[in-house]
Amino acid sequence: MLSTWQLGGSCLLLILLVNIHNGSALRCWTCTSDTNPDCNDPFEETSPGPIACIPPRTQPDKMPGLYPVCTKARIHVNELESVVIRQCEWVSDSYPNICENHPGLPQHSHMEFCESCRGDGCNGVGLPTASTWTITAASIILTLLVML
Template sequence: MKAVEKCILGAVMLCCLLQTAQAIKCWDCRSDSDPKCGDPFDNSTLAITDCQQAPELEHLKGVRPTMCRKIRQKVHGEWRYFRSCAYMGEPGIEGDERYCLMRTGSYNIFMEYCTCNSKDGCNGAGVPHLGLFSVLGGTLFAVLVAQLLRQ
């Protein structure tokens, strides 16, 4: 493969990666004002929010949301759920979205923070899992790109 073709292939792959990292859509609701926001989650009456359109936060100048967040909070025995775009943090724990950060406090307070960026609406009801076809497709794509780069 010629150097020009390698550069074009690399640029196309970079654009694909940047597109998925920059434009995520998340559910945005609170269970204290909308009971459908809780678990089980019912998004039938909610519109998904484009995080690129989310306002800049006054205390985080220049920081844009790149992930989705779901917060589950228990205060004095009552569960509350918050779903929104996330401005800071990392997906899951050490990049694994199957795990959430949990905190407990005094006065019977429990909080669970789940962040994700694997797909639009990933802060919905379930924890995202990769299917067998997704893993096989990604592996096949990687092998194909490696073969093209070796030529």
């Protein structure tokens, strides 16, 4: 027969193992509101969901100091139109803020808003991530174990 501590510890270990990312790539929402209205705010999550960030062809895989971030930007294109862009960007330790002087902005446009983040799907609506659920579940189990 398992003791309460053994059962609780087993449950905690199982929760942690289920939520471990085995070296998988960062996954970001990738869309633009000019071609997909669901990409605009308020954001409507659609399939296929966040996609894995793949290094650009011009840069070798696992380039030192290069890492992916998810971005969400609102670009004012002309007097009447703003476009929301959600995508994966690659940044380096020497240039960590992709939102400053963002490359690839269309001519005669300006950035209204930009943010970057490093969690799976973080450039969507901000739902809790797997790690948030892991911490919550672990806290509940530990609290229950202490109470017993």
